[in-house]
Amino acid sequence: xxxxxxxxxxxxxxxxxxxxxxxxxxxxxxxxxxxxxxxxxxxxxxxxxxxxxxxxxxxxxxxxxxxxxxxxxxxxxxxxxxxxxxxxxxxxxxxxxxxxxxxxxxxxxxxxxxxxxxxxxxxxxxxxxxxxxxxxxxxxxxxxxxxxxx
Numbered sequence: 001x002x003x004x005x006x007x008x009x010x011x012x013x014x015x016x017x018x019x020x021x022x023x024x025x026x027x028x029x030x031x032x033x034x035x036x037x038x039x040x041x042x043x044x045x046x047x048x049x050x051x052x053x054x055x056x057x058x059x060x061x062x063x064x065x066x067x068x069x070x071x072x073x074x075x076x077x078x079x080x081x082x083x084x085x086x087x088x089x090x091x092x093x094x095x096x097x098x099x100x101x102x103x104x105x106x107x108x109x110x111x112x113x114x115x116x117x118x119x120x121x122x123x124x125x126x127x128x129x130x131x132x133x134x135x136x137x138x139x140x141x142x143x144x145x146x147x148x149x150x
Contacts, residue, residue, distance in 0.1 A: 001025045001060055002089075014070060015063045024060035028141075029053055029130050030086050032095055034110065037122035042112050046126050049108065050095050052088040059083075121150040 001021055004010065017024070030053065033046035059067075064081050085095040094100045097119060100108055107115040119125070125148075129141035 002056055004058075011063065015059075015066055017062070020060050020062045024062050025057065026054045026061065027131065027133070029132065030095065031126075031128040031130075033126040033128070034097075034116070034119075035124040035126060036110060036112070036114055036116075036120070038114055039110065039112050044111050046124075047110050049097065049100060050087070050093055052086050052093040052095055054083075054086055056086060056088045056093070057083055119148050121148050123148045 001024065010016070029051065031048060032050045033048050035044075035046040039045075039047070061081070064083075065075060068075050068081075085099070087093060087095040087099055091100075097108070097116065098104070100106075101117045104117040107117045109115050116123070125146050127144045131139040131141075
């Protein structure tokens with residue numbers, strides 16, 4: 001787990017475990033791609049907007065489960081935990097177009113010459129995830145696609 005930004009409070013004692021801090025983070029590579037209608041027409045591949053890792057998460061999975069359980073949430077096997085946007089600290093590691101464009105102030109130029117500050121009708125966002133470790137079998141999570149319709 002990365003160090004907390006300066007000025008952020010440290011986790012409460014029940015969320016602080018040295019072993020969890022050293023080994024509790026999951027290393028899942030996360031990729032965000034964009035495919036516009038024009039790119040499809042031009043036969044272009046989806047454009048990668050960002051590549052990050054779940055190692056950049058603010059909380060470990062154990063911390064999220066502990067936080068939910070201490071507040072009375074009845075977590076069960078199969079429940080999903082929302083993590084928010086998984087972004088890294090550098091450009092190219094952002095997981096959100098809002099972050100990439102600084103809230104719409106800067107545009108992103110796409111391979112076909114289009115620009116985006118926000119998603120438009122017909123845009124397709126593609127999320128991919130994969131675990132990989134040297135000497136181990138790679139585990140792919142497939143992809144999730146969403147298309148803006150209006």
